[in-house]
Amino acid sequence: MTGEKREPAPEVLRVLEGLVFRARYLVEGYLSGIQRSPFHGGSVEFSEYRDYRAGDDLRRVDWRHYGRSDRLYSKRYEQDTEARVLLVLDRSASMAYRGDRAWDSKAGCAQTLAAAMGWLLAGQQDPVGVLALEPGNDAGPVRYWEPSRRSERLSEALTGLEKLPVAGGTQIGTLLEAAFRLMRRRGVVLVFSDFLDPEEEWSEGLKRLRYAGHELLAFQCLDPDELDFPFAEEGWFVDPETGLSRQVRPEQARDVYLERMGRFLEAQREFFGMHRIGHSVFRGDEDPGVRLAQFLGGRRGSK
Amino acid sequence: MNFAVPWMLAGLAGLGVPLWLHLQRRKKTQPRVFAALRFVDESPVVRHAPRRLRDPLLWVLRSLGFAAVVFAFARPNPDAPKAPAGLVSRVYVVDSTFSTRAGGGWIRDRDWLIRELEGLGENVQAGVVELRGRPRVLVGLGESPQTAIERLQSLEPSHERGSYLAAFRQASSVLERSLGSRREIVFLGDGQLNQWEENPNVPGFLRGVEVRFAHLPEQAQRENWSVGGLEFRRVFLGDSVQVQCAGILRHSGPAGRAELVVESGGREVLRRMVPVQSGQSEVPVGALWRQESDGWVEGRIRLEGIKDALGGDEAGYFAGEPVEEGRVAVLTGNTFLRGALKPEVARGYWRLDEWDPADLGRVEKDPGEVLVVEAHYLQSLAVQKAVEKHLEVGSGVWILMDRVGPVAREALTRWGVGFGPLDRVSESGVGIGRVALGHQVFAPFASPDFGDLSRVRVAGFMDLSGGGGTGLAWSEGGYPLVVEVGQKKGAGRLVVSAFGMDRRQTNWGVLPSFVPMVDLMLQYLRPPSQRVSWLDCGVPWRIQLQPWEKAGSAVVCRDGRELCRVPVDERGQAEVRLPDAPGIYKLSFGDSEKTERVAVVNLRAEESDLRYERAEPAAVGRWRVPEPDRVESSKQAQPARKGSLWWWWLLLAGAMVLVAESIWTVAAGWNRGSRAKKTGNPFVFGK
Known part of the structure; x- marks a missing residue:
């Protein structure tokens, strides 16, 4: 590290062109200290013991310990290389929103975070794939780039992702359904969305993935406007996905909005906690690198 | 007075200026896109009523302008100059x-x-x-x-x-x-x-x-000879293809004779004397010849050796498009029908696609051009859907009523088939009593070259006398045997035969007329290709390109000479105004010399009467x-x-006042008060 003063990340990200540059900026600037995969698995490096339960693989029983203590223990291992990772990106019309304070739209923020995670994991030899939707494509809306360890495949997927339109109605339910069908082996699913759709749109999909044994991380990208409701000018507000419009006087509507949004986020946190789904909110005006490092560091610490 | 008056154009332009200025000055309030709208309550914006006039002169000026325009549109009628007497x-x-x-x-x-x-x-x-x-x-x-x-x-x-x-x-x-x-x-x-x-x-x-x-007119009638109502068709006989051109020779006047000449591809295929009676007469004429080529056919029918009052209508033109193999899907176990369409017989003309009743899923994606189905298959809902799918996409359906169960009967009734009071007509072995010789399917049978329909026997056929369609063939007892149903499911044609082609019901399958009848029926049911357009003189030629055809322009030629070149729009459509003369006009795309469309232009028969x-x-x-x-x-x-002139002056005056007002407000800066600036409204009021 040199002693020079570093520019705040949102300002840098605002002027960086292209997904690859942004992702590399985050990976090299913030995540370079993370050496191992933050995900559980079954592999070669010993992690911990737990009591033997009927059905456990007998090859994992520590027979030496049995000889010493007359109790059966199973060994748990940490996976460094074999977690198949799927980056699931919501690119519905609501993700196109960008307030004045954000360094990019929610979709831009999501794909930058996804790319950073992709580069990070690909660098550790984890196969990384990408899943998104392309509404209006005659060949079918699902765009899927299979997990691969090769960085050029990841580059190809991210380039393809950038070309997809940010449009259409709610996608998260369809995306999670597609992820469930595509991930046949246990793996890790990283979901990037604003999760602003009603809970029933995404909760069932997340639960199914979770019950199938996948590890889930939810990256919730929100614009600061959605969290603070800073508007002053009265006028018509339009929902980009449903087309619903309302005439709004912000000073009158703000308190109710903030209260409802707070309750909604709190309920989401409870849901994610209850189902052991990693979750973090990324504000569009915050330094995503710091937030990402905290999030991943926190996960390693919690294992 | 007409709408090309310069004053009117000036008035319209003048009226547009203040409107344009208003739109330019108007504060643009775009709706805000916001994804979390479901957390926001509707809170309608309350507008306060204005109370005090702030810029009275401007208000008066604009009001005057509007009043003048409104008054003008009310068409006042003060004393207008009288029209010249005796004009x-x-x-x-x-x-x-x-x-x-x-x-x-x-x-x-x-x-x-x-x-x-x-x-x-x-x-x-x-x-x-x-x-x-x-x-x-x-x-x-x-x-x-x-x-x-x-x-x-x-x-x-x-x-x-x-x-x-x-x-x-x-x-x-x-x-x-x-x-x-x-x-x-x-x-x-x-x-x-x-x-x-x-x-x-x-x-x-x-x-x-x-x-x-x-x-x-000095006389009630003039003598005239003419040829019209031309038709062209290819008829497949199983081992050869015959080309038939038919028309009507019309004559008015004393009895006489005309020499009929039919030419095709530059050679004479028929020359024959045709006698006519005195008075008004119409004589069907035509020629039948074997055509070796499957490509374009063109020619004309003309009369020689006549003398009449109107020259130019003694000839008519015809053309036929190249043969293009059609796709016929069949759901039938009938041996004769399958035999007539098997590849050894119909190759190049019809490609048979025999469907498995258990696998009709692909019908949705790839319906045939014609579907032939026996009625007992209609007990299956999947087959009913297949029929409806064909009709919706414009393909034709031919239903042979071998056995009709209650489910099939309900479907057929829904599609417009009208059943009579009898279940099956108890005639055994009756012949065909009458066919619609004017119809495309049965017209060629006027010539014995295609077989003798009187030898066809039919037994135990369904009673279709309940209406709901146009009869094409009837039994000797007058019961409809072949009916075209006026269905409303789609653009496709639906024809039903009151009998199946099984030997128990008809001997048609073993007669020489069977193969031509099947071919003509399938040709009739097939969606028209629209490659040949039969037009009257003076009617524009409208061309619609198929989705697979790409062209920026279309070139129209006659006798090898280019007449015009028209652009093809983005919808693949072009319109050609042909020269005012009968003949055969060929159209190609871009610089290609390949003929893609042909227009056959003939005189209207009524003009020869x-x-x-x-x-x-x-x-x-x-x-x-x-x-x-x-x-x-x-x-x-x-x-x-009388009031129209006054009306124009009023309109112009109103427009000019509005223009003056707009210029004034722009020059004055339009920012006298913050409220005025905010609202962008000339009716500037404040509390």
């Missing part, structure tokens, strides 16, 4: 349709009109409406007689047919805008009887207009509005015409 507005309707050439009628009418225009007095304003395919104003009322004479001298008669009614309507609308105290229509034409008899129930529209005839109305036609009497109405309406119409 006569007269419109000459000149018939230049094809039939006027008979006996030199066109030249005579044109010369008469030129002489008439040369001798017009100063109190007569004259216009000329030319009657052709679509009537047009050749000379307006405001134009000089000399201009009218020059245009008439360069006028040529057309090959088109027009409507007397349309021409009189056109003349009437010209006269409605005239200033004359007396209005007249003078008709110059041959007075064809069939023209006057068209549109017998048209309500009156000639208000206060006198109708005169330059001359009435040289019977005339010698007295003043009753139709003109019906077109006149009764006298009391006429007086009343002319009283109402006159002031409206």
Whole structure:
């Protein structure tokens, strides 16, 4: 590290062109200290013991310990290389929103975070794939780039992702359904969305993935406007996905909005906690690198 | 007065300026896109009523402008200058349709009109409406007689047919805008009887207009020979393909003989004498020959050795497109039908696709051009859906009623098949009593070359006498055997046969007429390719490219010579206005020389009917509005015409005031008060 003063990340990200540059900026600037995969698995490096339960693989029983203590223990291992990772990106019309304070739209923020995670994991030899939707494509809306360890495949997927339109109605339910069908082996699913759709749109999909044994991380990208409701000018507000419009006087509507949004986020946190789904909110005006490092560091610490 | 008055254009432009300025100044409030809208409550914006006028002069100026425009649109009618007394507005309707050439009628009418225009007095304003395919104003009322004479001298008669009614309507609308105290229509034409008899129930529209005839026909009828109603078809006989061209020879006059000549591809395929009786007669004529090539066929039928009043209608043109293999899907176990369509017999003409009733899922994606299905399969809902799918996409369906269960009967009734009171007609082994020889499927059987339909026997067929369609063939007892159903499921054609092709029900499958009948039926049911267009003279040729065809332009040629090149729009459509002459016109795309479309242009048969109305036609009497109405309406119409000039001035004044106001407000900066700036409204009020 040199002693020079570093520019705040949102300002840098605002002027960086292209997904690859942004992702590399985050990976090299913030995540370079993370050496191992933050995900559980079954592999070669010993992690911990737990009591033997009927059905456990007998090859994992520590027979030496049995000889010493007359109790059966199973060994748990940490996976460094074999977690198949799927980056699931919501690119519905609501993700196109960008307030004045954000360094990019929610979709831009999501794909930058996804790319950073992709580069990070690909660098550790984890196969990384990408899943998104392309509404209006005659060949079918699902765009899927299979997990691969090769960085050029990841580059190809991210380039393809950038070309997809940010449009259409709610996608998260369809995306999670597609992820469930595509991930046949246990793996890790990283979901990037604003999760602003009603809970029933995404909760069932997340639960199914979770019950199938996948590890889930939810990256919730929100614009600061959605969290603070800073508007002053009265006028018509339009929902980009449903087309619903309302005439709004912000000073009158703000308190109710903030209260409802707070309750909604709190309920989401409870849901994610209850189902052991990693979750973090990324504000569009915050330094995503710091937030990402905290999030991943926190996960390693919690294992 | 017409809509090309420069003052009107200036007024419209002037009126547009303040509107444009207003739109430019208007504060743009775009709706805000917000994804979390479901957390936001509706809170309507309350508007406070304005209370005090802040800029009275501006308000007065704009109000004046608006008032003037509104007043102008209310059409005030102060004393307008009177129309010149004794002024006569007269419109000459000149018939230049094809039939006027008979006996030199066109030249005579044109010369008469030129002489008439040369001798017009100063109190007569004259216009000329030319009657052709679509009537047009050749000379307006405001134009000089000399201009009218020059245009008439360069006028040529057309090959088109027009409507007397349309021409009189056109003349009437010209006269409605005239200033004359007396209005007249003078008709110059041959007075064809069939023209006057068209549109017998048209309500009156000639208000206060006198109708005169330059001359009435000298004779009730002229002798004429003509050829029309041409048709072309290929008929598949199993081991060869025959080409048939048919038409109608029409004759009026004393008995005589004409030599019929049929030419195809530059060679003569038939020459035969045709005798006709005295009076009006129509003789079906045609030729049948073996065609080796499957490509384009073109030719004409003409008459030789005749002498009549109207030249040019003794020939008619025909053309046929190249053979393109059709896809026929069958759901039938019938041996004869499958045999007629098996590849060894029908290769190059029909490709048989035998469907498995258990696997109809692909029908959704790839329906055939024609579906042949036996009625007992309609017990399956999947087969019913397949039938409906075909009809929706424009493909044809042929249903053979071998056995009809209750489910199939319900579906057939839903599609428009009308069952009679009998379940099965208890006739055993009856013959075909009558077929619709004018129909495309059965017309060729007028010639014995395609087999003898009287040998066909049918037994135990369904009773389709409940209506719901057009009969194409009937039994000797009068029961419909083949019916085209007027279904509403889609654009496809639906034909039902009251019997299956099984030996128990008919012997048709072993007769020589079976293969041609199957081929003609499938050709009829197949979606039309639209590669050959049969047009009347003067009708525009509209071309629609298929989705797989790409072209930026279309080139039209005749006899190898390029006539015109038209652009193809982004929807793949082009419109060609062909020369005013019968013939065969070929169209290719871009710089390619390959013929893609052909237009066969022939004369309208009605133009060859040289019977005339010698007295003043009753139709003109019906077109006149009764006298009391006429007086009343002319009283109402006159002031409206007088006020028109005043109206234009008012409109212009209003527009000018608005323009002045706008310029003033822009020059003044339009920022006298913050509220005024905020609202962008000239009615500036404050608390």
